[in-house]
Amino acid sequence: MTAFRSLSAAMIKGFLRDKMTLFFVFLFPLMFLVVFGLLLGDSGSDKTKIAAVGDGPVLTTLEQTGAIELEKHGDVASARQKVDDGDLPAAVVVSGDRVELIYAASDQVAAGTVLGIVSGVVDKINLGAANVAPRFTLETKSVEDASLKPIQYLTPGILSWAISISGVFGAALTMVSWRKKQVLRRIRLAPVSTTTVLTSRVLVSIGTAVAQGVAFVAVALLPVFGLKLTGQWYLALPLLVLGTTAFFAVGMLVGAFCKTEEAASGAANIIIMPMAFLSGTFFPVENAPPWLQTVSNVFPLRHMNDGMLDVLVRGKGVEALLVPSAVLIAFTLVVGFIAARIFRWED
Amino acid sequence: MTGARIPAVVVADIRKSYGELKAVDGVSFTVAEGEFFGILGPNGAGKTTTLEIVEGLRKPDGGQVTLLGEQPWPRNPKLLPRIGVQLQASSFFEKLTAREQLQTFGSLYGVSRRKADEMLELVGLTDKADVQENKLSGGQRQRLSIACALVHDPDLVFLDEPTAALDPQARRNLWDVLRAIQARGKTIVYTTHYLDEAEILCDRVAIMDRGRILAMDAPATLVRGLDAPTHVVLQKGLLTREAARGITGVDDAQEDEVSLTISTRKPAPVLSALAERGTLDGLQVRTATLEDVFLDLTGREYRA
Incomplete structure (x- = not known):
């Protein structure tokens, strides 16, 4: 058994036997995926529900639009009550040829939507009744735009975030604990090269990242969450690897500075949490103010996220890897170099 | 090899x-x-x-x-x-x-x-x-x-x-x-x-x-080199300090609340003299150790 293989095996065993680490690497990010996935799950496809009184072609056509769901009421008063109470954004009352729309002024977005749809329907029926052929025809076509359904940006985002956690924590805690317990000195006294030790540790982190990728994508693909992978998903693999090395380098830096495991996890959290929020892990970064988007470019997670989104859900090809990969490689080299310079074998 | x-x-x-x-x-x-x-x-x-x-x-x-x-x-x-x-x-x-x-x-x-x-x-x-x-x-x-x-x-x-x-x-x-x-x-x-x-x-x-x-x-050489006396410890009251000092080979005798401690560099004749007097009850013999060597070298008690 070579030193490389047995060191890797030792680290994998240590990892698998540590419930706490397993939790933070797999279950903790998965929890976020499940919670956010369920919370935000249907928000895009929700029909707007309004109260309806009466019957006739207007109401039938409204239902056929697919955008409005009608809640039938026997009388105007009870329908009105629903709107007054804020339970429903609007009520449509049809009596003969008269269509009355009562809407709550507080929710302008819903009101605008309902108003547009109802007036559209009314106009269309009027045209039909006047026997006039429409001059303009409207055709609609949907495309995958930048604003994705929540699960579509959550999965790549949370996966990248989870990899940053396992990379930074893995490297930092291993280094601190090995230094504190003098395993580093012990290794230094053995005829094994630093490269062997380092590469076996990085390889274990990369293996972890791939396992995270498989686990998270598998969960997100479940019908409840409904992730749809587009394009060449396997292009995510180079990003997994390069992201891991970049975050591993960050972890090495943290580990070089911190003397205790507690200090190292504190420092790792201080780095990861703001980075996760600013890099679009939980919310698309496009919604942030422009200056914040600029700031977020300093984080490797932002670029990893962008790359992951492109190849997993935006259906982009290999060209989408160029910028993120270049940034991650540069980050690994620079941070890794600094970490190597301040590395200490012992306290 | x-x-x-x-x-x-x-x-x-x-x-x-x-x-x-x-x-x-x-x-x-x-x-x-x-x-x-x-x-x-x-x-x-x-x-x-x-x-x-x-x-x-x-x-x-x-x-x-x-x-x-x-x-x-x-x-x-x-x-x-x-x-x-x-x-x-x-x-x-x-x-x-x-x-x-x-x-x-x-x-x-x-x-x-x-x-x-x-x-x-x-x-x-x-x-x-x-x-x-x-x-x-x-x-x-x-x-x-x-x-x-x-x-x-x-x-x-x-x-x-x-x-x-x-x-x-x-x-x-x-x-x-x-x-x-x-x-x-x-x-x-x-x-x-x-x-x-x-x-x-x-x-x-x-x-x-x-x-x-x-x-x-x-270690044995260090202790021997010390030329430190052997201490023979007896229960108090079996022998007076003066009687102990009278035995041939005894360098010194000290008494405290519970025991009489005899210092000697010739333990064998002293022990047989004590045996003749029938005063061997509770007897302890303590020879010099590395701690005495440390004390001798540094002038202070050894504290680990």
Whole structure:
């Protein structure tokens, strides 16, 4: 058994036997995926529900639009009550040829939507009744735009975030604990090269990242969450690897500075949490103010996220890897170099 | 074993300062092949720093170290497989069992995995092979840690306070392990702050205090060289102080609340004189120990 293989095996065993680490690497990010996935799950496809009184072609056509769901009421008063109470954004009352729309002024977005749809329907029926052929025809076509359904940006985002956690924590805690317990000195006294030790540790982190990728994508693909992978998903693999090395380098830096495991996890959290929020892990970064988007470019997670989104859900090809990969490689080299310079074998 | 008998360890005038503190202040010693050499002294005497310099973990400010004919500093991969080091803290990989620890450390030296079981047997941990390191007792961890230092069959073994913080039974178990290692022809250099233990185990000891070696020789020689009197302790009331002083060979006699202590350099005739008087009840004989040597060298009581 070579030193490389047995060191890797030792680290994998240590990892698998540590419930706490397993939790933070797999279950903790998965929890976020499940919670956010369920919370935000249907928000895009929700029909707007309004109260309806009466019957006739207007109401039938409204239902056929697919955008409005009608809640039938026997009388105007009870329908009105629903709107007054804020339970429903609007009520449509049809009596003969008269269509009355009562809407709550507080929710302008819903009101605008309902108003547009109802007036559209009314106009269309009027045209039909006047026997006039429409001059303009409207055709609609949907495309995958930048604003994705929540699960579509959550999965790549949370996966990248989870990899940053396992990379930074893995490297930092291993280094601190090995230094504190003098395993580093012990290794230094053995005829094994630093490269062997380092590469076996990085390889274990990369293996972890791939396992995270498989686990998270598998969960997100479940019908409840409904992730749809587009394009060449396997292009995510180079990003997994390069992201891991970049975050591993960050972890090495943290580990070089911190003397205790507690200090190292504190420092790792201080780095990861703001980075996760600013890099679009939980919310698309496009919604942030422009200056914040600029700031977020300093984080490797932002670029990893962008790359992951492109190849997993935006259906982009290999060209989408160029910028993120270049940034991650540069980050690994620079941070890794600094970490190597301040590395200490012992306290 | 090489034909030309070069010493296993040659340390010449090594020095190391931390700011004002001279942790190691001109230490020299030589350890022969197969010897059990002890470095003793109270905490803070500079034992560990000395050992770390000798092992090649620290660069001395001055002086020379040669191990098996090689320089340990800077890190010397040619030398590393021939030396085994047990560090003061028990350094283990997380969550691995005793056997896995040995296999992993062994693999760093290219040793086959079967060697692990042999080592476990040597240190008496065969029945703990599948127990994780953090679930072992203090004494078991120390023995495992020593086994890890020996797994690649080094010629020269360094042990830093292997018996520290162990209960008396665990200490004695460990002594057996250390003797077994010496019986395999290894050279052992070890530090301890237990003088009594060093007296029992070591072929030669160096007594250190404040970064310097105060004395170095076989423990028996050091004690003999002290020319210290033997103390014979009797129950009080069996004999008066004056009567005791009258016995031939008695240098002095002192009394306290419970006992009468006779100092003598000729214990045999004094003991027979006491036997004639029938005053042997509760008698204790205490000969000089390394602690007396330390007291003589430093002028203060030994405090570990």
